[in-house]
Amino acid sequence: MAELNTDSRPDRARSAPNNPGELKRILEAVLLAAPQPLSLAELRKVFADEIGLDVLRVLLDELRLEWAERPVELLQLASGWRFRTRAEFLPYLARLNPEKPPKYSRAVLETLAIIAYRQPVTRGDIEDIRGVTVATQIIRVLEERGWVDIVGHRDTPGRPALLATTKKFLDDLGLRSVTELPPLEMMNQTLELADAQ
Amino acid sequence: MAELNTDSRPDRARSAPNNPGELKRILEAVLLAAPQPLSLAELRKVFADEIGLDVLRVLLDELRLEWAERPVELLQLASGWRFRTRAEFLPYLARLNPEKPPKYSRAVLETLAIIAYRQPVTRGDIEDIRGVTVATQIIRVLEERGWVDIVGHRDTPGRPALLATTKKFLDDLGLRSVTELPPLEMMNQTLELADAQ
Amino acid sequence: MNDTATSEHIAEPWTEGAEPLARIYGEPMVQLPLDLYIPPDAMAVMLDAFEGPLDLLLYLIRKANVNVLDIPMAPLTVQYLTYVEAMRTHNLELAADYLVMAAMLIEIKSRMLLPKARVDDGGEVEDPRAELVRRLIEYEQMKLAAHRLDELPQAERDFDWVEVWVEKSLLQRLPEVCAADLKDAWGSLLRQARLHTHHMVTREELSVREHMGLILRRLRDTDGFIEFVAMFDTTLGAPVLVVHFLAMLELAREQLLEITQTEAFAPIYVRLANGRVEH
Numbered sequence: 001m002a003e004l005n006t007d008s009r010p011d012r013a014r015s016a017p018n019n020p021g022e023l024k025r026i027l028e029a030v031l032l033a034a035p036q037p038l039s040l041a042e043l044r045k046v047f048a049d050e051i052g053l054d055v056l057r058v059l060l061d062e063l064r065l066e067w068a069e070r071p072v073e074l075l076q077l078a079s080g081w082r083f084r085t086r087a088e089f090l091p092y093l094a095r096l097n098p099e100k101p102p103k104y105s106r107a108v109l110e111t112l113a114i115i116a117y118r119q120p121v122t123r124g125d126i127e128d129i130r131g132v133t134v135a136t137q138i139i140r141v142l143e144e145r146g147w148v149d150i151v152g153h154r155d156t157p158g159r160p161a162l163l164a165t166t167k168k169f170l171d172d173l174g175l176r177s178v179t180e181l182p183p184l185e186m187m188n189q190t191l192e193l194a195d196a197q
Numbered sequence: 198m199a200e201l202n203t204d205s206r207p208d209r210a211r212s213a214p215n216n217p218g219e220l221k222r223i224l225e226a227v228l229l230a231a232p233q234p235l236s237l238a239e240l241r242k243v244f245a246d247e248i249g250l251d252v253l254r255v256l257l258d259e260l261r262l263e264w265a266e267r268p269v270e271l272l273q274l275a276s277g278w279r280f281r282t283r284a285e286f287l288p289y290l291a292r293l294n295p296e297k298p299p300k301y302s303r304a305v306l307e308t309l310a311i312i313a314y315r316q317p318v319t320r321g322d323i324e325d326i327r328g329v330t331v332a333t334q335i336i337r338v339l340e341e342r343g344w345v346d347i348v349g350h351r352d353t354p355g356r357p358a359l360l361a362t363t364k365k366f367l368d369d370l371g372l373r374s375v376t377e378l379p380p381l382e383m384m385n386q387t388l389e390l391a392d393a394q
Numbered sequence: 395m396n397d398t399a400t401s402e403h404i405a406e407p408w409t410e411g412a413e414p415l416a417r418i419y420g421e422p423m424v425q426l427p428l429d430l431y432i433p434p435d436a437m438a439v440m441l442d443a444f445e446g447p448l449d450l451l452l453y454l455i456r457k458a459n460v461n462v463l464d465i466p467m468a469p470l471t472v473q474y475l476t477y478v479e480a481m482r483t484h485n486l487e488l489a490a491d492y493l494v495m496a497a498m499l500i501e502i503k504s505r506m507l508l509p510k511a512r513v514d515d516g517g518e519v520e521d522p523r524a525e526l527v528r529r530l531i532e533y534e535q536m537k538l539a540a541h542r543l544d545e546l547p548q549a550e551r552d553f554d555w556v557e558v559w560v561e562k563s564l565l566q567r568l569p570e571v572c573a574a575d576l577k578d579a580w581g582s583l584l585r586q587a588r589l590h591t592h593h594m595v596t597r598e599e600l601s602v603r604e605h606m607g608l609i610l611r612r613l614r615d616t617d618g619f620i621e622f623v624a625m626f627d628t629t630l631g632a633p634v635l636v637v638h639f640l641a642m643l644e645l646a647r648e649q650l651l652e653i654t655q656t657e658a659f660a661p662i663y664v665r666l667a668n669g670r671v672e673h
Contacts, residue, residue, distance in 0.1 A: 025267075025268045025286075026268070026286060026289050028267070028268050028269075029268030029269060029282050029283065029286035029289065029290070030286065030289055030290055030293070032229070032268070032269055032280075032282065032556055032557075032558040033269070033282045033286075033290055033557065033558045033559075033560045034290075034293070034557070035557050038293070042293055045292050045293060046289045046290075046292055046293060047289075048292065070222075070225070071222045071223070071225050071226035071229075072225075072226060072229050072230070072556050082555060082556075083229070083555070083556035084549075084553045084554065084555050084556060085226045085229070085230050085553050085554045085555075085556065086226070086553065087547050087552045087553050089222075089223060089226035089227070089553075090551075090552055090553060090554070092223050092226065092227055092243045092244070093226065093227055093230055093243075093554055095242050095243050095245065096227065096231070096235070096239055096242060096243060101548075101550045101551035102550070102551070103551070104544070106445055106540065107445055109540035109541075109543060109544050110445060110536055110537060110540045112540065112543060113536050113537075113539040113540035113542075113543050114536050116539075116543065117536065117539055128529075129529075129532055129533055129536055130445065130446055130448065130533065130536070131446045131447050131448035131449075131491060131495065131529065131533060132445065132446030132447070132448075132489065132491045133489075133490075133491060171549070172548060172549035172550075173543070173546045173547070173548060173549075174546065174547055175546075181539075181542075181543070182539065182542035182543070182545075182546070184535050184538075184539055185535055185538050185539075229556045229558060230554040230555070230556055230557075232557065269558045279559055280558045280559060281558065281559045281560075281561060282558050282559065282560045282561075284561075287560065287562070290560060291567070296567070298567060298569060298570050299567055299568070299569045300569050301569045301571060303579070303582070306571065306575055306576065306578075306579040307579045307580075307582065307583050309571065309576060309579070310576040310577075310579035310580045310583065311580075311583070313576055314576075314580060314600060314603075315603065316603050316604070316606070316607050317603070317606055317607050317610055317650075326583060327583065327586075328586070342568065346611075348607050348610035348611045348614055349610040349613070349614055349650055349666050349667075350666075350667075351648065351649070351650060352649045352650065352667040353649075359610065359650065361606075361607035361610065361611070362607070369571075370571065370572060370573055371572075371573075372573060374601070374604060375600055375601070375603070375604040376600055376601045376604060377573070378573055378576060378577070378600065379573055379574065379576070379577035380600075381577075381580060381600075
């Protein structure tokens with residue numbers, strides 16, 4: 001066990017190394033150990049704000065490429081950068097963890113899609129689109145996963161809560177923004193009145 | 198809803214690949230994502246017990262060597278194998294979660310002040326000024342920090358050690374010389390003024 | 395599936411007489427498309443599969459392979475009501491949502507039987523089905539979107555996050571001290587002990603004290619005699635030399651140094667008192 005000498009105190013800031021290789025090693029260590037995605041601002045803090053955003057972006061891109069052929073990949077997500085295992089390794093990981101991942105019902109998925117694509121929406125909006133009552137349980141499942149939260153209230157009678165998707169939702173789906181959601185199917189919305197009776 | 202990930206489901210058991218490179222990649226993914234050390238038995242489970250313990254040990258040793266120069270290291274612990282962030286990178290990680298820095302007790306600070314302003318001094322001198330016994334622990338804290346050392350012995354009975362501050366003490370406090378410590382006569386006036394009020 | 399069963403289900407009040415069920419692209423339609431028919435026995439299973447009336451309607455429309463933009467209202471309504479009726483006879487809990495939709499379908503269908511009303515301003519008449527079509531399209535769009543979302547790699551289901559262990563105890567965080575802290579500590583000492591003037595340390599004394607430390611450290615590291623003149627670095631200038639010399643005298647006075655000279659004008663040597671250092 002390496003004894004740390006006092007020179008490695010973070011407080012008495014060590015300067016960021018000048019060498020890009022060493023900077024990347026530090027980024028790698030920090031990103032591999034982080035329990036959540038790290039934003040560019042947080043990553044700059046790692047270097048006591050001594051490196052520029054442009055340099056940081058270049059280093060992160062290089063790092064991503066360096067890991068491109070490895071079993072874990074570095075991704076840029078909504079709330080920052082994080083390493084994750086490639087999907088092909090999940091079957092092996094799953095053998096260690098027999099707990100089944102959450103598999104959502106169609107009701108949950110449709111509700112999630114409406115919140116994601118039409119946000120912010122009230123429960124009433126969701127019910128209008130789905131044509132059925134939305135069980136409280138469905139919203140709660142999404143809230144408990146941290147994918148959906150209340151972002152405000154609509155200024156109508158009853159002041160219904162407005163729901164929107166969270167950064168965690170985007171992170172967990174490997175997306176940087178809602179604009180990266182799969183595009184909606186374009187459907188012909190014009191009604192042909194000619195044949196209408 | 199269509200079964201989207203049938204290929205990556207653990208149930209659809211895949212055999213362990215024959216190629217050692219691929220086996221190592223799987224081990225790497227599993228160990229990087231594991232939230233706790235993995236025993237050899239668990240690691241064999243990853244391959245549906247299709248590889249032998251001897252093969253597994255060889256692969257793990259190779260993996261450890263491959264990671265030897267990287268910012269995280271593969272360790273064999275009592276409870277199994279685990280990746281760990283190297284100690285040298287912890288200061289950078291610590292910047293992300295700044296905890297309140299620990300503080301020295303008043304006893305330590307006063308002792309340090311006496312050594313700094315009155316050096317070289319014996320423990321007896323310090324006790325005279327503070328009016329209390331100086332615990333060995335207090336001196337040791339300062340010595341271990343590399344801020345204080347013994348520069349000689351006073352030629353009196355018991356030949357008590359003479360303590361002085363070090364170059365490291367000056368460096369860590371951002372001083373070029375002890376003469377850059379706040380002058381005391383000014384402070385005495387301030388104190389007198391303060392006391393007079 | 396047979397004609398008898400089919401005719402049972404289409405023999406409903408709103409298909410009475412020779413009226414065609416509907417006109418499909420101008421063609422009169424008197425029989426329900428077979429594809430629209432699902433045996434009632436399969437009902438319980440089927441209903442579980444539907445997410446609500448819109449989902450059921452979409453299914454019926456897609457199954458019949460008719461254009462969602464030109465829904466044959468009559469057969470669709472018949473079929474839908476058949477389902478709702480079947481739900482009742484099977485004692486299934488009949489969701490209000492399904493009944494609301496049934497009412498809406500009947501209303502649309504009846505409005506379509508009425509002659510087209512001319513709008514005063516000469517604008518187009520809204521198709522009674524417009525709202526239903528809009529809702530069906532929007533719902534179908536979301537249904538597809540839900541499917542697409544579910545296809546995206548999902549944390550825990552398709553991948554795990556990497557979180558390498560960090561042994562925090564390896565990081566020894568040491569307290570920070572700044573010069574002001576020492577001043578404060580000294581200040582509190584003064585307050586407590588009511589130090590007298592002889593304990594006061596001036597700036598000049600302090601630099602003498604620093605040099606005392608330097609001299610002791612140098613002698614300690616040498617572990618023997620050093621020639622007196624070698625103790626002085628003349629490049630540092632007169633003030634430093636003086637302070638250094640004062641420090642030397644102070645150390646001698648405190649008997650920390652041993653200064654020796656064998657005879658007049660011989661070299662002077664300095665060493666730690668006792669000539670030995672205990673590390």
